[in-house]
C-alpha cells in the first residue's frame with residue numbers, strides 16, 4: 665500500500681490550497697543541464713522527438729548508446745545533480761510569492777536514494793518546500809496528500825502520464841502542464857482534455873490564482 669511505502673510524515677499541510685509540483689523540467693531545468701552533462705561525456709542529446717531514448721548520440725561516431733549506458737548516465741547525473749541543475753526561469757520567485765497563499769509540495773519521480781543531494785540543491789536556491797521522491801505513480805501520492813479536504817488542489821508536471829495519473833485519483837485537481845526546455849516542448853504531445861498548458865511560471869501562477877479565487 666502506498667501509505668506504507670512513502671514517507672510523507674514530514675509534509676504538514678495548512679488549511680489552505682495545495683500546489684503539488686514536479687521538479688525536473690518544472691522547478692529545475694533537466695534537459696539543458698543533462699545535455700551539458702552528456703557532452704562532457706562525449707555524447708549529445710538531440711531534440712528530435714519527445715523522449716531521451718533514441719535521441720542520445722555519441723559525439724565521436726554518431727552511434728546511439730544502449731539502454732544500460734543511458735541508465736548509467738541518468739544515475740550518474742542524478743548523483744551529481746547539484747553540479748549541473750539550476751532553477752527553471754521564474755520558478756524561485758513565483759513559488760515564493762505563491763507560498764504566501766498556498767502550500768507547496770514537490771513530488772519528483774526520482775529514486776529516493778538521490779533525495780539528500782536534491783534537497784541540498786533545492787535549499788541552496790531557497791526552494792525549501794517539502795519534497796517527496798518516489799518512482800511510484802503520482803496520482804495515489806497526491807490523493808494521499810490531499811485526502812478529502814474541501815480545498816483547491818493543483819498539480820503541475822511536464823509528463824502526460826503523471827498528469828493523467830493525478831486526474832484518475834484526484835478528479836477535482838487542476839492539472840497544468842509546463843516544460844522549461846523550449847526545444848523539447850515543441851515536440852510535446854498536445855495536452856489532453858482538462859489539462860491546462862502554461863508557457864511560463866508567470867502563466868502558471870495566473871492559472872493557479874484564478875483557480876484558488878473561485
Ligand SMILES: [Mg+2]
Pocket residue numbers: 686687688689690821822823
Ligand atoms: Mg518532470
